[in-house]
Amino acid sequence: MNRKTVSVLTAIFLVLLISILGVFMQSQARINQAEEETVNLVKYDFNVDKINKFYWVTTDNTYFSLDFIDDEGVQHFAIVAQEGGDIQYFSENEIISEQDANDLTINETSMTNIIQTRLGLLNNEPVWEVTLKNDNNTLTYYYVNALTGLWVKTISNI
CATH class of the missing domain: 3.10.450.40 (Nuclear Transport Factor 2; Chain: A,)
Structure with a gap:
């Protein structure tokens, strides 16, 4: 292959790679926003020290759930309804892992x-x-x- 062909193929590859990266980042933006909003809601009731996991579940409605540790080292689970923002809290002893x-x-x-x-x-x-x-x-x-x-x-x- 000559130098021009390699340059064109490299440019096409870079454009394709940047496009794929852009689509991925756009798809993650909604998840990151939902997690951030969920954490902010939970912070009204708890001092969140560490987030273990964030879950996005759609069953009969859409729910955002947070597995977190508070400032006293206690693990909690919060389930937040997307519609209305109602929150249910559970301790690690109340639910199965x-x-x-x-x-x-x-x-x-x-x-x-x-x-x-x-x-x-x-x-x-x-x-x-x-x-x-x-x-x-x-x-x-x-x-x-x-x-x-x-x-x-x-x-x-x-």
């Missing part, structure tokens, strides 16, 4: 390919939404009650 929800799901379904686990509300009850990838490349959503650890609902073959 994300790992427990994953373990329960694996035991109940015999599926091990967990893609993600998120905390939210379903019918005003806290649930862990466990997303699994099936052997036929479809998704299954398995909902575990976060208070009791009992199965709530399964949505399969999506």
Whole structure:
């Protein structure tokens, strides 16, 4: 290849790379804004020292959830409704852990390919939404009650 061809291909590659990076950053902007707003709402009730995880869940409504440590070193979970901003708080002793929800799901379904686990509300009850990838490349959503650890609902073959 001559020098001109290499220069043109390099320029095309750079434009493509910058475009992909721009699309990625734009897609993350909504998530970052939702997390920031959720943290600001929770800070009205708690002194947030550390954020462990942020979850965005859409069940019957959209919820933003925060796993955080307060200034006294106590772990809490906050579930915030996107519409209206109502907040429900739970201590680490009130709900099962994300790992427990994953373990329960694996035991109940015999599926091990967990893609993600998120905390939210379903019918005003806290649930862990466990997303699994099936052997036929479809998704299954398995909902575990976060208070009791009992199965709530399964949505399969999506």
